[in-house]
Amino acid sequence: MNPNCTPATRITRSLLGYGVIAGPVYVVVALAQALSREGFDLSRHAWSLLANGDFGWIQITNFIAVGLMTVAAAVGLRRALASGRGGTWGPLLIAAYGVSLVGAGVFRADPGQGFPVGAPQSPTISWHGMLHFVVGAVGFLCLIAACFVLAGRFARAGQPRLAWFSRITGVVFLAGFAAIASGSQGPTTPAFVAAVLLVWAWLTTVSVHFYRAADRKD
Template sequence: MTQQTARTTNPVARDPRASLTRSLLGCGVVAGPVYVAVSLAQALTREGFDLSRHAWSMLANGGPGWIQIVNLVAAGLASVACAAGLRRALSPGRGATWAPRLVGAYGVSLVGAGIFRADPGMGFPAGTPEGPGPVSWHGMLHFACGAVGFLCVIVACLVVGGRFAAEGRTGWAVLSRLAGGLFLAAFAAVASGGGAVWANLAFVAGIVVIWAWLSALSLHLRRRT
């Protein structure tokens, strides 16, 4: 088959717009797995870090803290790119405007959370006194970025769920709404749990769920493009 024939028979090759959409959605496919893998690798290897006590964002402290800062910023930028892909893949139709905006806002919040470092505390990094410790201005901004971003991605799940429900795609509608509900419960647990082990582990599970949802959604839409 000649190169000219391949261009004629391959619809993606004929449509640069579809190719760009697939590339943008590809950022959404990989953002979550990379973020989770890098965070867990640090959580399991850095001295003094305890998954049951410390939030992943605290990994931004200490000598190797730049790794988590880069991880947060990269995940945020990939999520913004994914949002652009969602806008193109979902248009026209219900949720085509707000779902991408909300996912994009989530991405921006991750970049902000990387720029404004979480405060050390609870014995991490190694040598830090036990207890929550003082709250700095950048720690407050880190928390604010996270709270806004988490709420945005929760609402995005519900908006996408509504889109799929309107299309009669019950499975995806339930999956999207369930992901949003589970992450909301996990966020509420860690916000009100007072550092309890169950609350911290529930939030870790919620983070994994929300990234898995965004990856699955991006992959699904990418295959349809």
């Protein structure tokens, strides 16, 4: 890190730093709950269900905090990209995903599939459960679009590895989301979790890339 960087660069790097840690924070907090809360089954329960029960506030806080981190990262990305292809839409789409995470925390998913313990297998869809699904779907689609927008940016910048990583992430996440949204049984939940891990790894990688690029500019 350049100790003589400008104040503007320091702000940009600080904002991008939230993009570096957002994914790891979300995954660690969610997995810690999934492995410790009674009745939660990683093979079939969506992480959104963790927002229910006595300790549901932890996952609600996780959604909101990580959503705000993602919005901050999007602002940093906008500052880093400045202009050119993807300079506007890439950050805007990532910011929209961040807002959707905040919405997912505000609008709690309905209990179901026996979680928390005693919940029915087939939940009654409430207004907040429906809004949770809607804001989540919009956010996922925005994030998928961001992958392809930034893939184009990386390709034009002569960075084929980042371009292909972005395209593959977009395709895998789209497939995972389509599978979980279909409501089909089988390994769809673990597959979606794998897609979530990949897309967070992508955001971390992109944030690290532009963090380093901002440092080199000074």
